[in-house]
Amino acid sequence: xxxxxxxxxxxxxxxxxxxxxxxxxxxxxxxxxxxxxxxxxxxxxxxxxxxxxxxxxxxxxxxxxxxxxxxxxxxxxxxxxxxxxxxxxxxxxxxxxxxxxxxxxxxxxxxxxxxxxxxxxxxxxxxxxxxxxxxxxxxxxxxxxxxxxxxxxxxxxxxxxxxxxxxxxxxxxxxxxxxxxxxxxxxx
Numbered sequence: 001x002x003x004x005x006x007x008x009x010x011x012x013x014x015x016x017x018x019x020x021x022x023x024x025x026x027x028x029x030x031x032x033x034x035x036x037x038x039x040x041x042x043x044x045x046x047x048x049x050x051x052x053x054x055x056x057x058x059x060x061x062x063x064x065x066x067x068x069x070x071x072x073x074x075x076x077x078x079x080x081x082x083x084x085x086x087x088x089x090x091x092x093x094x095x096x097x098x099x100x101x102x103x104x105x106x107x108x109x110x111x112x113x114x115x116x117x118x119x120x121x122x123x124x125x126x127x128x129x130x131x132x133x134x135x136x137x138x139x140x141x142x143x144x145x146x147x148x149x150x151x152x153x154x155x156x157x158x159x160x161x162x163x164x165x166x167x168x169x170x171x172x173x174x175x176x177x178x179x180x181x182x183x184x185x186x187x188x
Contacts, residue, residue, distance in 0.1 A: 032070030
């Protein structure tokens, strides 16, 4: 399998997180075009030594750090991600020290090459809480260098169900439809 591309950054706020059912989400939206994604997964590990050798070993998901970049994220969408305030009349984003980012899900899809054929794989992280990312800006010199919009978050396991899901799709359109279905985005 060769990864060839990454498309669509979608987000939906978590609505409910029951103890005995998968989380539900508010209607989500596509918030940007994907540039990059890096998920660093942390596992809780345990070892038991007996009779002078390793007798038992266990490794389970603990959490993860999610780092993504998109082409752009609107101010209203940034307010949703970071628990900030967006005022539509003045088109103003305001971040306060006591803002609490909500939990939510991120969904995207990969473009793959498998045995000479293009394949598509939609995936999502079920429970993520974003944090305000570092910002780097540069002035324009004698050449144009594009900047991107960073997103940072902590991946967690929900109370019930999977923390990550991935599904093979037959086409680019089917992968986009899967992402929109997960996010509850109305079909255009």
